[in-house]
Amino acid sequence: QPEHSPEPAFPIPAGVFAETVTKVTHYTDSLFAFRITRPQSFRFRSGEFVMIGLPNAAKPVYRAYSIASPAWDEELEFFSIKVANGPLTEHLQKIQVGDTVLMRKKPTGTLVHDALKPGKRLFLFSTGTGIAPFASVIRDPETYEKFDQVILTQTCRGNAELAYGRELVETSKADELMSEFIGDKLIFHASATRDGETRGHRITTLIENGKLFEDLAIAPLNPETDRAMICGSMAMLKDTEALLEARGFEEGANNKPGTFVVERAFVD
Numbered sequence: 001q002p003e004h005s006p007e008p009a010f011p012i013p014a015g016v017f018a019e020t021v022t023k024v025t026h027y028t029d030s031l032f033a034f035r036i037t038r039p040q041s042f043r044f045r046s047g048e049f050v051m052i053g054l055p056n057a058a059k060p061v062y063r064a065y066s067i068a069s070p071a072w073d074e075e076l077e078f079f080s081i082k083v084a085n086g087p088l089t090e091h092l093q094k095i096q097v098g099d100t101v102l103m104r105k106k107p108t109g110t111l112v113h114d115a116l117k118p119g120k121r122l123f124l125f126s127t128g129t130g131i132a133p134f135a136s137v138i139r140d141p142e143t144y145e146k147f148d149q150v151i152l153t154q155t156c157r158g159n160a161e162l163a164y165g166r167e168l169v170e171t172s173k174a175d176e177l178m179s180e181f182i183g184d185k186l187i188f189h190a191s192a193t194r195d196g197e198t199r200g201h202r203i204t205t206l207i208e209n210g211k212l213f214e215d216l217a218i219a220p221l222n223p224e225t226d227r228a229m230i231c232g233s234m235a236m237l238k239d240t241e242a243l244l245e246a247r248g249f250e251e252g253a254n255n256k257p258g259t260f261v262v263e264r265a266f267v268d
């Protein structure tokens, strides 16, 4: 019996997809990304999330995971934290190529184009693994059909945690097919709030003092032309939301498009 058996120890529950891990990349002690096969029938909109679990119990634990890959990708990608005693991530962080991952069948979420009114610039504000849904959005051609400029921001505590985002933006811009629709429309702003030169640079601070717009040489937030999506910790969602609302932005939903949207599914 091999120590690491790819065979699920428990039967696959009815009504869920059982997919195979194709790639695992560890970024730091607390962050990793993985890719799984994509069921042929599975459709989703960029920015949506699904419930992910492992076949390691009779009643598997599921957690909401944003799909980080674009809709045209043959596989599905996810970006995850590792929690030492997290009911799912303590096991998920150990997955290897060939292992089985469970996925519920219905994707959902609010970080989608359908929930935003048309606009000129799209701001994607994230902290930590909150960048995951935007990894999908920035690789979706529709994003560049709908917007003239896309500004992705990620804030993490340390510099090393920004590696996934940096690599994502670099490879997307360098990709022959993606670069055609991305052109020079995509701007990435990364800051580490407890590390190096960007110490203290929370996105909320940079919006308030205007440094974000100065550094990127772009106009300040304007609800007439700008749309925004926010994904991060509960505290970050609240504070960023308040800043946007103070500037005249209104929250949207799938059935009522607005000028900004927030994903609250990951808050535990």
Ligand code: A2P
Pocket: 127, 128, 155, 156, 157, 192, 193, 194, 200, 202, 203, 204, 233, 235, 236, 237, 239, 240
């Ligand atoms: P900071 O280092 O100043 O707390 P966390 O790991 O706590 O979720 O934090 C991830 C990133 O989000 C950190 O860079 C953190 O900055 C930042 N952050 C935490 N709370 C807020 C908030 N209320 N508004 C903006 N950024 C925040």
